[in-house]
Amino acid sequence: MKKGGGLLLGLNLVLSLLALATAGAAIALYWLDPRGAPETEISPATPVTGDDGTRPPPLALGDGPVELADVAAACLPAVVNISTTRTVQAGGPGGNPFFDLLRPFLGDPGPQEAQSLGSGVIVSTDGVILTNHHVVADASEIRVTLADGRELPARAVGSDPESDVAVLRLTPPDGQPLDGLTALAYGNSSDLRQGDAVLAIGNPFGVGQTVTQGIVSATGRAAMGITDYEDFIQTDAAINPGNSGGALVNLRGELVGINTAILSRTGGSHGIGFAIPSNMARPLAEALLRDGHVTRGWLGVAIQDLNPQLARSLGIPATRGVVIMDIEPTGPAATVDLRRGDVISGLDSETIRSSRQFRNLIATRGAGAEVRIRRERQGQAGEVQVSLRPRPAVQAGPPGVPTPGQPAPANATDVGGMLLAPLTDALRSQHGVSPQIASGAVVVGLRDGSPAASAGLRVGDVVTDVNGQPVDGPDRAEQLYAQSFLVAMVGIRRGVDQRIVMLRR
Structure with a gap:
């Protein structure tokens, strides 16, 4: 997981996973502190189905006024508690850090087992469960407790850390029937509007199945630093540690999101929770169920x-x-x-x-x-x-960063404060320039207070065009910039991204 930079006045991002360590039953939370931050095909939006090709229909809640208790009663049987066991080193995540102080006297206790609790949603009646990757990551054993009290083993079918989605399958002992399961039907998360009522169902703090009510506060939340691929539903329905992988449902009893994270100063709910939308989770789950991994488009x-x-x-x-x-x-x-x-x-x-x-x-x-x-x-x-x-493999290095005071090569050309050099093999290697970029000019320095510095250009950026005209080197960039009136449109490549920067004359 990554840290998010400068987010909401120092609030901490907390993945809402409750980890109960065997030593002392301490509660551990995964914190993402913004203050510390410097394959297989996927069919388009196809529903997860069982082995018999069936999918659960929307729950029959009637056509009249909706009672929240009826929605909750219809959905609760499809939400499960997930308990995992994983091996950790003493003093590491899930262990006791005070062992480090006593290690010289007690010796190294070796690997220990730690338990964690989370939630999941049954999405087909043959035992397929949708949850978060971080709920089951590195688990050596997975146990699922159903709403009726049955406890069954499960195995991870596939997991995608880039989106924080995982799929499990119940694996009852030989001879034990897998019947009486209730599955949630997918809703269309793209139909959600700000203000729509939703329910969050899960197992907060391991206390047992819990339902909270709220509204859709926002949709399309991204750049949160939680996962690589983000398009979160934001809700004020209370989500707490242990709710991870649980259901966010609409008033038709349809699954519209997988509860994933919260913004919090304390680790508890402050009314800012995030769920992966069903329209994003569904095709990923289908790929994981079918092939065990994801290949992105x-x-x-x-x-x-x-x-x-x-x-x-x-x-x-x-x-x-x-x-x-x-x-x-x-x-x-x-x-x-x-x-x-x-x-x-x-x-x-x-x-x-x-x-x-x-x-x-x-x-x-x-x-x-x-x-x-x-x-x-x-x-x-x-x-x-x-x-x-x-998606092809990317052969690019990290994006460039501003480097005030770094000396530029003597032959660099000053273009609006960009110190440009030819795109040589040595500079390609130094700045991690993708081989897909055939020509251009590399930013090797920035003049303090210049238009380029004010526009946010960075050392390692590659200038590919100016005012829509291709650039094959610093001289061409200088010529096109000089012909601009008031503002030049400078096309740059930064890592795998391409953008236009407006550069004053």
Whole structure:
């Protein structure tokens, strides 16, 4: 897990997993402190089904006014408690840190066992359970307690740490029937609106099944530093340690989210909880169930959020969506009618709000999925259909960072405060420049107080174009910058990302 930087006035991100250590039954929480921060195809949005190909129908709650107690009663049998055992070193996570002080006198006690508690949701009646990766990570034994009190062993079918999703299957002893299971049907999380009522069901602090009520506070929460792929539902329904992997349900009794994390100063609920939306978890779970691992989809475009300044500079009438900054010549996007400067406004039934959301949707759809992309070009709307491919391995190093005072090579060219050098093999290696970038000029230094420094450019960025014209070296970048009026649009590559920076003259 990563740390989130500078988030909400020093609030701590807490994965809502309760870990009860065998030594002293201490409660341990996974804290993400922002103050300390410097494969297989996925079918598109297909439901998880049982071996017989059936899926649970929506619960019959009637057409009249909905009683929350009826919704809870219908959903509770599908939510389970998960207990895991894992081996830890004394003094490590799950162990007792005071052993470190006594080690010289007591000796090394060796590996110890630690237990953790979390929650899960039955999504098919043949014993398939959806939960969080962090609930079952590194577990040597998994036990599941059903709502009717039965305790059964389970095995991990597959787990995806990048999205924090895991799938389990109940494995009853030979001769013991696996019957009487209740499964939740998936709801359409994209239909959720701010203010919609939801229930959170889980096993907080190991006290037993608990239902809390709240509303959808927000959708599309990202950049939280919880997982690599984020599109969280935010809710004020109380979520506490131990709720991880539990159900977030709508008033139709449908599963719309998997409770995953909270923002908290104390480790308890402050009314800011996060759930993985069902439309994201469902295809991932299907891939894990079918193949045991996930291969994410790839479109082959570099994109950037559309903001008013960029829209004016590019002469784009649209105000929402993402702009295609570049297209990989060998990627799927190059095979259809997509161009640089197109604004992507929708993917299948989803409205695109940000580049992060679009990236998540493409990745979650998976390799081999056929997707419909709505785009706008010079005020005209259009739609294309494209088949996604597996995401290729990235051969790029970490993004560059500002390095004030670092001496630049003597032959560097000053362009708006960017000290540019030719893209040589040595600089490629030094700054981790992807071999996919054929030409450009490398930022090897920044002049203090310059337009480039103010615009957020970094050492290691590669300038690929200026005002839409390709750059093959520092001299060409200098020439195009000098021809700009007031502001130059500078295209850069930073790691695997491409963006446009507005650079004052």
